[in-house]
Amino acid sequence: MGEIMNFDTIHDYNTFLGIETLHPLINSIDFTEIGKEYRHARKRYGFYFIFLKDVRCGDLIYGRHTYDYQEGTLVFIAPGQVAGKDDTGEVFKMKGWGLCFHPDLLRGTLLQEKMKDYSFFSYEANESLHMSERERQIIVNCFREIREELKHSIDKHSKSIITANIEVFLNHCMRFYDRQFITRENVNKDVLSRFEELLNGYFESDKPQTIGLPSVQYFADELLLSANYFGDLIKKETGKSAQEYIQLKVIEKAKDKLYNPDKTVNEIAYELGFKYPHHFSRMFKKIVGSSPTDFRGMN
Structure with missing residues (x-):
């Protein structure tokens, strides 16, 4: 070089x-x-x-x-x-x-x-x-x-x-x-579809426990895009930032896990990639409007 x-x-x-x-x-x-x-x-x-x-x-x-x-x-x-x-x-x-x-x-x-x-x-x-x-x-x-x-x-x-x-x-x-x-709407939709596949695959693997919560940079790298371009593309296609999109997926997975009474809220937080359970509870309440424990009780 x-x-x-x-x-x-x-x-x-x-x-x-x-x-x-x-x-x-x-x-x-x-x-x-x-x-x-x-x-x-x-x-x-x-x-x-x-x-x-x-x-x-x-x-x-x-x-x-x-x-x-x-x-x-x-x-x-x-x-x-x-x-x-x-x-x-x-x-x-x-x-x-x-x-x-x-x-x-x-x-x-x-x-x-x-x-x-x-x-x-x-x-x-x-x-x-x-x-x-x-x-x-x-x-x-x-x-x-x-x-x-x-x-x-x-x-x-x-x-x-x-x-x-x-x-x-x-x-x-x-x-x-x-x-x-x-x-480039059709190309963008291909990227969005691939992003969704990668996001689902992330939580079906052991990456949350080994890497932690998924980041915008991680998916941008996987899609061979810069983080800013990737973020702008997702915003244009969905109306949400890439970070918001990822967080909504985290909450979706969290809700599924909360229906299992055998796992504690702390165990679910660690499974999703949170280092500290209270960070999980804070994000969940901010997006859903109730704590993970209250959500579990209501459902």
Whole structure:
């Protein structure tokens, strides 16, 4: 595995590209204007990075379904994440657009609080946003709007205007991701069906006693998805978060077990994967409205 290049600041990255730093905390880059050739490398970014891969990739196939979003993909990278691939000796020119902005730019703004809602920054590359030509044009316009603002001298209005533009950009991305989830409805249902099978199988095995309560990360790994993408998919399909869905399954299994009078509530809690029985009782009462003991007595 090759070395990782570290870019802690926007200026570090601009220097690597050989371009001017117009603002120390943000840049919007049209890669077609950079004539240099590069070799592949794995890179760690100390800032947010949105990269529009402006290449035609043909029809995209998911399961047995084909989608014609050919114009490009958006990849989202959060501070501290590593992206890219090891040097293979291949030389290439970058294409597309890039928006990189440092977390310090957002400090003290409303957008800083909203960043956690943009969960696509923790998606994997294969879960990137695939856009139609119309969507792509909207996104390119966002890149250009921010770039035009950066050409102005920094003044007291710069921060609010720039962060407002970033928020518009991210809200468009949120809308397009919602569309992407809808257009892949059949694929999503396949994932949901597989999730249900894995969840049932979990409680039919000894995993609750050996691993503990099932986690969102466990099922995301089993389905080869990032936890955030998996969570968003489940939310779109069921209206419940993946964690809520798992908890409801735990309660369903608990109710079945409570009908067996030979097992104590504590024994049932341990069988379900709880380390401490009172955690089980607390969750059960929160969801069902009565304690496990009272539920048993009523039934």
